[in-house]
Amino acid sequence: MDRRTFLNASLAGATAALLPRFALATPQGEYFELTAAKGSQRLFGEDGELSELWLYNGRLPGPEIRVKRGERVKVRFINKLDTPTSVHWHGIRIDNAMDGVAGLTQAAVAPGDSFDYDFVVPDTGTYWYHAHNMSWNQVPRGLAGPLIVEDDTPAFDPDCDITMMLSDWRLDEDGRLDTNSFGARHDFSHAGRLGNWLTVNGNSLPDIRLKKGHWHRLRLINSSASRILDLAPARFGARLIGLDGQLFDAQRSIDDLVQLSPAQRMDLVMKPEASGTIPFEMMTGQAFTFANFIVEDANPSSADLKLPPKNALPEPDMENALQLPLDMAGGAMGGMRALMRTRSEDDLRQMMSKGLFWTLNDTAGMPERPMFTAERGQTVVLDSLNETGFPHAMHIHGHHFRVLERSGKQLEHQDWRDTFTSDPQERVKIAFVADNPGKWLIHCHMLGHAASGMMTWFEVT
Template identity: 70%
Template structure:
């Protein structure tokens, strides 16, 4: 199964959106070298947990530190990474719905940072957005995060200051909120954090290209190597005849991953942490954009190796499920209850446009109707390539103000040549339409994907007071203009 992956890496080093390629640093490795490295020590590491019990007497300790890891296996050099608690990914934080989470974060890096709790509807002061909800945590300083986890589901945490530089160095970890019933045993509830990395010819993280203007103005920082929980081509143990919950989290800084659950018999039970009423068979391909999550239910019927394939470009195996014989288990699939989120009132909604413009491939020229060539040149020299509603980056005034409890209908129009993953902080929304066509399943999301020239309409209830960010989760796009905010009174 490694041959497909080798072909992708050697022939199309950026296995990118729509099969396109860019001038990526190519790993010049022959097939023998690849197989030797990919199969060495390929066991998915268990997540060390920061148990809630530790927080009952105080705070969980979460430290951002410098560290090293062999991303390309034993044949690659050690990469300089930034890690939480010296772990890749960061330690799992697993709590119960309604629990109070107290984390004392300490910054031991050389630059300021913060922690964003992605997808959790928490108090605004705990959201972790530097310059908007809190000051950056300076080197050597600490910040106490203290919030209640209101909704069960699969979430994650990551750096949110200069995130284009910090997240793709390793600053990310899983946050799991369980409901109060046990639906899956500990060994059948499996987290899979998917990350792509840009490695050089020695299999070492390419740090010199962080902040490259080409990445900012094009599709973002796309990597040429995939890991699952920090390991390349891992073996993931499963039990024959038992239901498993696979929690997929895309922590890549720009890579959209295409997953085909039906190819290995999995059903979809949740997206972005929000459970469905019933498991769905999903033929075809599902997109897992940066920051998005998909929860799958899988009950393997045969022992042996079950390949887990990526459908981005040419299909290739990026992990293998190793299904072992196990005592019979006739327990039916049990799904967690659906979270109670406020339903939008579409009859009495504040309608807001969100027009995306800019970027390469002719996108900057589209801004000339609003600016002179000198103004466009100044924007580009300042690293600003994108706009929302004609405005680049976060401004002093919000894009809109909302009354608490007011329904917001946001209609986004992607007038650029690239896909974007739009994230709304502090709220979940229903995706209503794409290009004017109502969706069969208007699921809850906190991040939605929009293709070039696509119009997407979402709706949510602005019930969480404070200042909330809206941005593209292609992190280079956010840094170069695709960021704005709104305020809930």
């Protein structure tokens, strides 16, 4: 599929990419039903064949769920697939029993069964939900959707608050999802399952309509299995206001690239001053357009940009912190050399025969005992070192953390994140307050990496 084929097929089926929204809080406190089932959709424009997908409520992505800070979310999840699954509410600091990690916080929901998720959302921001049982197989088939938590008084008009789920797909020559390559050992041991196709809210090269002279909030969510997206907000007149659901004190002008790794989110603001078409691009050495902003004339707006208030997250106490390493090793391209310090060649062969290619702190796969136990309210500092040949997007469940340093250099903006990217041979230091009791996962969000060894957990007592 060359660029010309992509453009011809996609332009023929270009559509607006706005998602329908569902408010869950009801006076009666009823459950919103979220059903996982098989479905189909064209991913490669109108010329592509139908792809066999797994969908929430028959939609790609799943329905956008919008609630307000402090509201109670009640979702009755129904599994109509022929395999067990569960739902993880990514980035939300909720009760541990509702985190949705099959095998750790709940049993996987069997085919034909249901599970009631019931929790209160404490923070505003851009979040998402996705399958968390055999995620490497279920998320890139379509089991993901946005979860948006608004402030009591939204700062943007509803039609100027736009969610964009960015998804990377691996399609065959007919434009159909390649299902035969799921679980390929090459993907697990290299960069992960990388696709050859990008969609926005399930659409190829969609038109995203904006209003001239109005402030817009763009909520970008990378729901890809492994693809890191490099974006250049300045090229389409946008400024950065938040990452992973947590807003800044003020907007930032970014002249360089901004990296959006799998599971990460990025909140942007833009105010187009002229009508016309603005390309939305991925930077891959050269700009590659995968959506267009169509700026339309509108009644002028005199409203100034007003950012919602930030969330009140607990600040780390660095003087009394629990200091711990988080060493990543393994994988192809020389990454196995670090494992030779503690393993023989026979040990490595046995490990790889089980489909394990990666380690965290020299442990391959989910350990029986936690990586560490912290008392509630204790500050934890993780000093991570990536000794592999590939980048990793490390996600910590149930908490947000500040990114303090990269390769020994203290960062100017020590932003709050729930997922950080670590490049090969890079050292990243993060800190968070372990204030949410329960058992919490730490794993690489290149989902095949997690399945093949890069996964551990900790406990807050």
